[in-house]
Amino acid sequence: MTAVKTTETAAPAGTLPPALPPAVTGGAPKRRRGSTFDRLLPYLLLAPALIAILWLIGWPVVSVFVTSFRRLNLGELVRGEIVWTGFDNYAAVLQDERFWTVSLRTVVFTVAVVVASVGMGLGIALLMRVLTPWVRIALQIAMLCAWAMPILASTTVYQWMFDQNYGILNKTLVQLGFDSFAGYSWFSSGTSTLSVVGLLIVWQAIPFLAFSLYAGLVGIPRDLYEAAGIDGATGLQTFRAVTWPEIKSLLMMVTFLSTLWDFKVFAQIWVFREGGPSGESTTLPVLQYLEGIAKSHFGVAAAISVLMMVILGLITFQYLRKLLQTEEGKI
Numbered sequence: 001m002t003a004v005k006t007t008e009t010a011a012p013a014g015t016l017p018p019a020l021p022p023a024v025t026g027g028a029p030k031r032r033r034g035s036t037f038d039r040l041l042p043y044l045l046l047a048p049a050l051i052a053i054l055w056l057i058g059w060p061v062v063s064v065f066v067t068s069f070r071r072l073n074l075g076e077l078v079r080g081e082i083v084w085t086g087f088d089n090y091a092a093v094l095q096d097e098r099f100w101t102v103s104l105r106t107v108v109f110t111v112a113v114v115v116a117s118v119g120m121g122l123g124i125a126l127l128m129r130v131l132t133p134w135v136r137i138a139l140q141i142a143m144l145c146a147w148a149m150p151i152l153a154s155t156t157v158y159q160w161m162f163d164q165n166y167g168i169l170n171k172t173l174v175q176l177g178f179d180s181f182a183g184y185s186w187f188s189s190g191t192s193t194l195s196v197v198g199l200l201i202v203w204q205a206i207p208f209l210a211f212s213l214y215a216g217l218v219g220i221p222r223d224l225y226e227a228a229g230i231d232g233a234t235g236l237q238t239f240r241a242v243t244w245p246e247i248k249s250l251l252m253m254v255t256f257l258s259t260l261w262d263f264k265v266f267a268q269i270w271v272f273r274e275g276g277p278s279g280e281s282t283t284l285p286v287l288q289y290l291e292g293i294a295k296s297h298f299g300v301a302a303a304i305s306v307l308m309m310v311i312l313g314l315i316t317f318q319y320l321r322k323l324l325q326t327e328e329g330k331i
C-alpha cells in the first residue's frame with residue numbers, strides 16, 4: 001500500500017492570510033460614500049420647479065412690497081422715474097378714515113360668508129351620507145353644474161334674479177302676498193348689496209366645501225357609528241364623539257382656504273355696483289383697484305396690498321396655528 005504524502009506551504013513571515021469574502025465571514029460590505037454630484041442631484045432636480053415658483057409667486061410679492069415705498073403715479077410710470085417716499089404711502093393710507101371703514105367691512109363680510117358657506121357645506125356633506133344613491137347622485141350633479149358656472153355668468157344671473165323691475169324674486173314675493181316687494185331695490189344700500197353678493201359667493205363655494213367634507217366623512221369607519229349606536233348615543237352625541245374628531249383637521253383646512261378666497265373677492269362686488277352705492281359696498285380689493293387703476297396711484301395701491309396681507313395673516317393666524325398643532329398638520 002502506497003502512502004500519499006501531503007505537503008503544506010508555509011506562508012512567509014510577516015504576511016497575513018487572505019481575507020474571506022463577506023458571505024463567509026458574515027460581515028456586511030462597506031458602503032462607498034457617494035460623490036458630491038450624487039448628493040447634489042436631488043437639489044438639482046428640484047431647482048427648476050423652485051426657480052419657477054419663486055419667479056411666479058415670490059417676485060410679484062417682492063415687487064409689490066418695493067413699489068409700496070415709491071411714488072408711482074402715471075407720470076412717474078411714463079417717464080420711468082424712481083421716486084422713493086419711504087413710509088409716506090402707508091401713512092397716507094392709515095390716516096384715511098375710509099381705509100379703516102373698508103377694512104372693518106371687509107373683515108365682517110369675510111367672516112359672515114365663511115361661516116355661512118362652511119356651515120352649509122358641512123350640512124350638505126352630512127346629508128349626502130344618509131341619502132339614497134340616486135338622490136345623492138342627482139344632488140352631486142346639481143352642485144357640479146353650479147360649481148362649473150363661470151363667475152361672471154353666475155353674477156349676471158343673480159343680477160337678473162334680483163332686478164328691481166323684472167327680477168323673478170320680487171315677482172315671486174308679490175305673488176305670495178308680499179306686495180311691498182313690488183319694485184323693491186335690493187341694491188339701494190351697501191348692506192343689502194353685500195348680502196346679495198354674499199349669497200352668490202356662498203352658492204358658489206358650497207359645492208367645493210360639500211365635496212371636500214363628504215370625502216372626509218366617507219373615510220370614517222362605520223364600526224365607530226355602530227359602536228355609538230350600541231351605546232345608545234343620540235345623533236348629536238354621535239357627531240361630537242365620532243364625526244367631529246375625524247373631520248376637524250379637514251374642516252379647519254377648508255375654512256382656512258375659504259377665508260383666503262372670500263377675503264379677496266373682487267369680481268362679484270365690482271360687477272354688481274362697482275362698490276356702490278356711494279362706496280358702501282367697497283371692500284379692500286375694490287379700494288385697491290380704485291386707487292391703482294382708476295386713480296393711477298400705484299404706490300398707494302401697493303401699500304394697500306401689503307396691509308391686506310397683514311390683515312389676512314392676522315385673521316388666519318389662529319387657524320394656521322391650530323392646524324399645525326394637530327397630528328395631521330405637523331410638518
